[in-house]
Amino acid sequence: MNLRASTGAAFDAVRQNFFGKTALQAGLAIVMGIAASATLPHIFGEDFATRKAARLYAPAAGEAYGNGSREALTVALIDDITLQRAGQTWPPSYGYYARVLRAIKLYKPKAIFFDIALREFRENDKSISTLVDTVCTLKAAGIPVYLASQPDAHGRLTTIPPMQALEGKCLSQVGVTYKADELDHEVWEYPLESHVDGSTPVRSAAMAIYEDLYGKPLPRPATRMALTWGLHPAPDGLTWIKSNSAADNESSAPDGKSVDATDAYCRGDFGLMELVPAGIREAKFKDADRPVCVFHHTVYVHDLGGDEDTDTRITAELKDKVVLLGTDRKFGGDYINSPINDRIPGVYLHAMALDNLITYGADYKRATSLAATRDADNLKLLLLTVISLAAVAVIRIIKNRLRRTRSDIEPENASRHAYTSNIDVLETTPGFPARLRPLVMVWPGQECEDDGRWRRATTWIAHKGADALCRAGRSLLNLLLSALLVLGVLVVGQHFLNVGFLTVVDVVGFALAAEWLEWNETFLDWISQKKLEGTPND
Known part of the structure; x- marks a missing residue:
């Protein structure tokens, strides 16, 4: 044979x-x-079952994540109401940014991430010197400032010249670039480092803040992080109302007042019931068609220095916390899509990434693929x-x-x-x-x-x-x-x-x-x- x-x-x-x-x-x-x-x-x-299955599992991962490390950070937002009350239009003056930073400083935060990219220098705005002085004052007070910056063609982070001159002295420039999924446009991953071929890797906002404040350098080269989005919403999140569709950008309640749960654009989580088919959830819960509210504590800049009750609440949320300052403007473009929260301001992406790093440290979840x-x-x-x-x-x-x-x-x-x-x-x-x-x-x-x-x-x-x-x-x-x-x-x-x-x-x-x-x-x-x-x- x-x-x-x-x-x-x-x-x-x-x-x-x-x-x-x-x-x-x-x-x-x-x-x-x-x-x-x-x-x-x-x-x-790539949506050949993978994205749908991952979106189904995301609530389970969020449920297991619990409260994560959200008590270590707070999101502060500049919205249309804030600008209107301050008599500002977009973009506001550099002096206005300085006033906001000084107001946050009074609450003694642990650090401030300024998630507003300053791209074009307005030479006619003479209040730039006030902003420069304020940033250096924060540094001297032991409050580090991290400035969102964009890379140039050579991979170097850039911003307007007066702020660029403060790099390494009064502030740290950090990368904020990310790439939403090409298919479902949701953000599943977060780049901890970014670089152009041959250039020095640039740290992301979350990575820089984590390494500097917690003194725990991450392994290099840093693998892309697979984000775990928290499921349980904070009691004080976005004050959007559901009168506007997501396509029109939900806006805050009139005059910045809190909104009733029936008017809110979002809802609380249903726990593991989030895993059941949408039709069953909608039959059991009348608000199941709404997205889950955001995971992190949120304050609006127009509430800083308010009445005694508001000030007490904000003090608890800002003192010794990392404050991530971002925007929430109706006609702004800084929004992302989360598999849990749908469309939200982009600053929450960096908040969730930093939360993941504080929670997991070097054991953060890797976004990898099989390779030789x-x-x-x-x-x-x-x-x-x-x-x-x-x-x-x-x-x-x-x-x-x-x-x-x-x-x-x-x-x-x-x-x-x-x-x-x-x-x-x-x-x-x-x-x-x-x-x-x-x-x-x-x-x-x-x-x-x-x-x-x-x-x-x-x-x-x-x-x-x-x-x-x-x-x-x-x-x-x-x-x-x-x-x-x-x-x-x-x-x-x-x-x-x-x-x-x-x-x-x-x-x-x-x-x-x-x-x-x-x-x-x-x-x-x-x-x-x-x-x-x-x-x-x-």
């Missing part, structure tokens, strides 16, 4: 063994899953792939055992229900509609008695109905088990291997698709057939 025949015989022996066949099927499922995750997104687009490298992140992803293989193998073992049980039961059923042979005749006899009644009613070896015909017909229908229910039950059980296993792999990837869930969904989702569609079993059958056809007769 030649080598080809020996190989074919060994392959068939493995297939005939229960555990060998299961191992082959599970292994092929994971291999096909990896191959599909690497190729199908380029053919059908030996770095730690890739090795963790390979380990997760092995865990996924084990999950798929469990499903395959259960399916194979259910099939074996069914094959053992079916001969017994065939002897107990002798009319099965008649059904074969019914399905194969030409012109069966005209002969339907006699064929269904007759039992082999018995007379066709009138008083038993309908009872036998009822028995046959009941038998087929029970079989259909049994098949449906097995499918539902497999589906539920698959969902639980995917959730388990996601938890392991997120909490133990620090792998972002978009990456996990890519591999596990396609592997389970290969298993459920039984591409692996079809492929094994095809291989076996080819071997049979190619094996010479001895």
Whole structure:
């Protein structure tokens, strides 16, 4: 017997063994899953199940995240009402920015992130000197200032000249560039570093603030962070009202007053009920069609220095906190889309990224993909792939055992229900509609008695109905088990291997698709057939 025949015989022996066949099927499922995750997104687009599945899982990750580190930071917003009260239009004067910074300074924050890029220098605005002096005063008072800046063609951060001169002396310039997902336009990742080819890497706002204030340098090169968006909203968030659609930019309540829950654009979270289909949520909760309110504490600049009650509240939210100062203007462009909160001001992106770093530190969740490298992140992803293989193998073992049980039961059923042979005749006899009644009613070896015909017909229908229910039950059980296993792999990837869930969904989702569609079993059958056809007769 030649080598080809020996190989074919060994392959068939493995297939005939229960555990060998299961191992082959599970292994092929994971291999096909990896191959599909690497190729199908380029053919059908990356939204080929991945983004939808990740968006479904995002609330679970947010629920597990709890309150994170949101008590360490607060978002401060300049909105249209704030500008109107101050008698300013956009862009406001440099002197106005100085007044805002001085007002925040009175509450003794831990640091201030100025998330307003100063792109074009207005030489006719002589109040720039006031802004420069204020920033240096903050530095002298032990309150570091971080200025949002944009990179030039060479990768160097730039801002208006008077502020550029303060770099390293009174302020730190930080990167604020990010890239929303090209498909769903939501922000799943946050670049901790950015650089142009050959240039020195530039730290992002979240990375710079975390490393400087907490004294914990992150490993270099810094891998992109897979954001975990918190689910539980802060009690004091955006004061938008729902009268305007998201496309028109929801605006604050008139005169900056707080809004009633029925008028708010957003809602509280439903906990794990966020995981159920939208239709079920909307049937149970009347406000389920609204997005979840923002995760971080928010103050509006026009409330600074207000009445005693307001001042007491703001003091608790700003003192010893990192204050992230941003904008919320109706016709502004600084907005992002969150998988939890929908459309919100861009400053919340940096707040969530900083929150993640304070919570996880160097163990932040990585946004990575399989590659032919030996770095730690890739090795963790390979380990997760092995865990996924084990999950798929469990499903395959259960399916194979259910099939074996069914094959053992079916001969017994065939002897107990002798009319099965008649059904074969019914399905194969030409012109069966005209002969339907006699064929269904007759039992082999018995007379066709009138008083038993309908009872036998009822028995046959009941038998087929029970079989259909049994098949449906097995499918539902497999589906539920698959969902639980995917959730388990996601938890392991997120909490133990620090792998972002978009990456996990890519591999596990396609592997389970290969298993459920039984591409692996079809492929094994095809291989076996080819071997049979190619094996010479001895």
